[in-house]
Amino acid sequence: MTSVENDRRHSRDDVARTALRLLDENGLPDLTMRNIANALEVRPSALYWHFRNKQSLLAAVSGLILAPMADVGTEGLAARASLELLGGRLRDCLLAYRDAAELVSSSLALGLVEPPIVGRPGGGAPADLWRAAATAVMHFVVGYAFHEQQRLAADSLGLLADADGADPGAAAGDRSPADEFSEALTMIAMGFDAAVAQRAVL
Amino acid sequence: MTSVENDRRHSRDDVARTALRLLDENGLPDLTMRNIANALEVRPSALYWHFRNKQSLLAAVSGLILAPMADVGTEGLAARASLELLGGRLRDCLLAYRDAAELVSSSLALGLVEPPIVGRPGGGAPADLWRAAATAVMHFVVGYAFHEQQRLAADSLGLLADADGADPGAAAGDRSPADEFSEALTMIAMGFDAAVAQRAVL
DNA sequence: ACCTGAACACCGTTCAAGT
DNA sequence: ACCTGAACACCGTTCAAGT
Numbered sequence: 001m002t003s004v005e006n007d008r009r010h011s012r013d014d015v016a017r018t019a020l021r022l023l024d025e026n027g028l029p030d031l032t033m034r035n036i037a038n039a040l041e042v043r044p045s046a047l048y049w050h051f052r053n054k055q056s057l058l059a060a061v062s063g064l065i066l067a068p069m070a071d072v073g074t075e076g077l078a079a080r081a082s083l084e085l086l087g088g089r090l091r092d093c094l095l096a097y098r099d100a101a102e103l104v105s106s107s108l109a110l111g112l113v114e115p116p117i118v119g120r121p122g123g124g125a126p127a128d129l130w131r132a133a134a135t136a137v138m139h140f141v142v143g144y145a146f147h148e149q150q151r152l153a154a155d156s157l158g159l160l161a162d163a164d165g166a167d168p169g170a171a172a173g174d175r176s177p178a179d180e181f182s183e184a185l186t187m188i189a190m191g192f193d194a195a196v197a198q199r200a201v202l
Numbered sequence: 203m204t205s206v207e208n209d210r211r212h213s214r215d216d217v218a219r220t221a222l223r224l225l226d227e228n229g230l231p232d233l234t235m236r237n238i239a240n241a242l243e244v245r246p247s248a249l250y251w252h253f254r255n256k257q258s259l260l261a262a263v264s265g266l267i268l269a270p271m272a273d274v275g276t277e278g279l280a281a282r283a284s285l286e287l288l289g290g291r292l293r294d295c296l297l298a299y300r301d302a303a304e305l306v307s308s309s310l311a312l313g314l315v316e317p318p319i320v321g322r323p324g325g326g327a328p329a330d331l332w333r334a335a336a337t338a339v340m341h342f343v344v345g346y347a348f349h350e351q352q353r354l355a356a357d358s359l360g361l362l363a364d365a366d367g368a369d370p371g372a373a374a375g376d377r378s379p380a381d382e383f384s385e386a387l388t389m390i391a392m393g394f395d396a397a398v399a400q401r402a403v404l
Numbered sequence: 405a406c407c408t409g410a411a412c413a414c415c416g417t418t419c420a421a422g423t
Numbered sequence: 424a425c426c427t428g429a430a431c432a433c434c435g436t437t438c439a440a441g442t
Binding site: 102105106108109110111128129131132133135136138139140141142143144146147149150151154175180183184185186187188189190191192193194195198 | 304307308310311312313330331333334335337338340341342343344345346348349351352353356377382385386387388389390391392393394395396397400
């Protein structure tokens with residue numbers, strides 16, 4: 001009954017969802033308060049009734065991007081398997097929308113969004129080790145996806161390393177990004193297992 | 203003989219070094235082309251003779267921040283020890299200037315600066331494993347330092363988790379950030395070792 | 405409760421022209 | 424080689440006022 005676009009008045013959630021759509025369509029640099037307001041057929045100042053400032057609006061968008069993480073079930077899994085599953089799903093969430101990794105990266109750094117993975121049950125592992133592993137996985141996945149997504153954007157613009165810029169990844173051989181990603185993710189998970197085993201001995 | 207500040211004409215390097223000083227003094231949000239130009243006693247448009255745009259100027263600043271990485275000697279070290287040493291030194295570089303982690307994070311994602319660590323000799327380990335480990339360490343360290351540095355900035359402004367924002371790190375117990383950092387770093391390094399050992403068996 | 409109108413104090417970038 | 428002057432096309436945010 002209630003269409004998101006046709007009503008003249010909006011909710012906080014409408015604003016965030018419209019912003020997410022604009023992010024995916026036009027990218028983060030074009031996600032301005034003025035463009036969001038235009039899409040909602042509203043003046044920019046109206047957005048400040050719903051959100052304190054742009055950063056908290058972006059934090060709400062980050063929350064939408066990370067929402068599917070709540071549906072990842074890890075019951076019955078060993079801690080290491082949870083780590084790999086959650087890391088993979090986090091990457092999926094970030095690659096699902098244009099520039100999502102960059103946006104989530106800054107919302108996480110600002111502490112404006114709940115960090116994924118680390119709040120999960122660690123399957124009985126020592127809390128500090130689980131915490132360290134979850135943090136390592138989160139930062140790795142976000143950073144990797146950020147880099148990955150920028151390469152996609154650059155490639156789609158047809159500009160490939162002109163002149164004095166560095167050219168990372170070109171000498172990576174024939175491995176796909178997904179392969180390198182999961183190899184690194186598995187390594188962190190193995191390190192977690194090794195740390196747990198070492199702790200058990202002491 | 204040649205002072206950086208007093209001469210009327212500047213080099214590309216002068217500009218980058220002045221920008222780094224301003225970054226450290228005032229933070230990334232205030233690092234505008236206009237402020238950089240003011241510090242050099244020059245009009246903003248003059249900066250565009252030295253740099254194609256703001257992003258490439260920021261990439262040069264990132265290069266200065268990461269420069270000490272070149273002096274880290276890893277000859278004679280095992281691959282795992284190199285990984286831990288390089289990760290620790292990378293953190294030192296990023297924490298040495300205000301907001302450096304955020305700046306380097308985006309320059310790395312944009313591929314405008316040479317990624318640290320990954321270009322180093324891997325001590326005879328399989329190239330793909332070394333590459334995955336170096337990438338994991340880099341993204342973890344940058345992401346962790348980014349988060350750490352934002353907390354420092356927030357704390358120095360006296361605003362501690364007001365209202366609906368998340369509050370990460372508060373339940374971490376009595377472990378310092380440096381402890382959690384090196385625990386996670388060690389875990390990645392152990393995972394690298396485990397992956398190498400497993401590869402050797404197959 | 406939700407939005408408009410109007411203003412404030414800024415941005416990055418281009419480019420002809422100067423020396 | 425290095426910079427100025429002037430302009431263009433934008434930003435985020437505030438706040439009194441409307442309905």
